[in-house]
Amino acid sequence: MDGNFNENDISRVVEADRAHIWHHLSQHKPYETTDPRIIVEGKGMKVWDQKGKEHLDAVSGGVWTVNVGYGRERIANAVRDQLVKLNYFAGSAGSIPGAMFAERLIEKMPGLSRVYYCNSGSEANEKAFKMVRQIAHKRYGGKKHKVLYRERDYHGTTISALSAGGQDERNAQYGPFTPGFVRVPHCLEYRAFEQEGAPQENYGVWAADQIEKVILAEGPDTVGGLCLEPVTAGGGVITPPDGYWERVQEICHKYDILLHIDEVVCGVGRTGTWFGYQHYGIQPDMVTMAKGVASGYAAIACLVTNEKVFDMFKDDASDPLNYFRDISTFGGCTAGPAAALENLSIIEEEGLLDNTTEQGAYMLDCLGGLMDKHKIIGQVRGKGLFLGAELVEDRDTRKPVDERLAQAVVADCMQQGVIIGVTNRSLPGKNNTLCFSPALIASKDDIDHICDAVDGALSRVFG
DSSP, rough: OOOOOHHHHHHHHHHHHHHHHTTHHHHHHHTTSOOOOOOEEEBBTTEEEOOOEEEEEEEEIIOOOTTTOOOOHHEEEHHHHHHHHHHOOOSSOOOOHHHHHHHHHHTTTTTTTTEESSHHHHHHHHHHHHHHHHHHHHHTOOOEEEEEETTOOOSSSHHHHHTTTOOHHHHSSSOOTTEEEEEEEOGHHHHHGGTTTSSSSHHHHHHHHHHHHHHHHHHHGGGGEEEEEBOOTTTTTTTTTTTTTHHHHHHHHHTTTTEEOOOOTTTTTTTSSSSGGTTTOOOEEEEEEGGGTTTTSSSSSEEOOOOHHHHHHSOOTSSSTSSSSOGGGGGGBHHHHHHHHHHHHHHHHHHHHHHHHHHHHOOOHHHHHHHHHOEEEEEESSSSSSSEEEEEETTTTEEEEOOOHHHHHHHHHHTEEEEEEEEEETTTTTTOOOEEOOOOOOOHHHHHHHHHHOOOOOOHHOO
């Protein structure tokens, strides 16, 4: 740790934090008697708190963001140089880093062509929803306005993003919600037995067919968009079953529904490809992304569309309403695309997609070894360096463990100096999946360290 704080300095920081900061996803009552944790410095895979304690970060900044690790001077320098030259101009005009990153990004996304900049994943998804609504009014008399979303998926914190939120505890107490958002069933095969009529064979096709049933019930002429995560994140790290995505694509084509893939977590390398959907041979109409785009070195999010969607907003230039009448103030910041350009180059130059695939497979094997040892683990799953371990009281009944015990595993790992995650205030009675998303630079030694910590924690919490 290279920080220059002395004990008196950091005490002042802690007290300022306690008095004035409203932390995310946190109950603050305990801070009346204990100190809030302050992360002071990061380097590579490690961070240090205010007490100088070193932690191996297995969640990339807590929420799947710092894909290329901490302390990347070349990204910081690129941001600094860009800010001196031009820090901001509204997105109604262009910028050099904005144009250059858009070009580089589109090279990674065959079939897509246009980049709309904004500042967060929630906002990017809102833009996509607005496009679906505006197209409905332009072409379908406002009727084809509904957006389908999936149980267990998550698309952001704003009210309309929560309206498309498939995690009931995330949504609790924030309604009433925006009308026109309709839920479809999840595709977690491990819990297929909880879904009426689910088969033991060809579950993926069956799960996709449930989407078609919802479309038919709502009326195909009322459904304009389908918004899905390629791998469900906070809802339990759910990889799609075989046959699922191919059938989803067929359904969207059949009913003229725009396919919107939310890559806010999976995008820019997390699963071992540039984007998670690219594992499954599908072609979306819209893709949203945020977290890993610049690895947290600057705020940036993007909505990327194909030319078909783009052309619908310029087909009648004489109509004063016939364009996307939207703006994102901080979508005009140049730091984001400047950081994203360097982030992209690092991933390419250091072969981090290959490393993610290799180390992800190794970590999945390590977690499988823990499953052999600890009966409390019901299933391990994931893609690349985006992995989960679902904890159950009994493997036959698959009853979830009490979430307080899952949280105790996380706390034990933290005491060991390893930061892992767990589904948090997401699913009533089912916040039982440990979550892992180490940076794409992770080594086998890092993976061993993480798994050893989990092994010890499981032994202490469950015996």
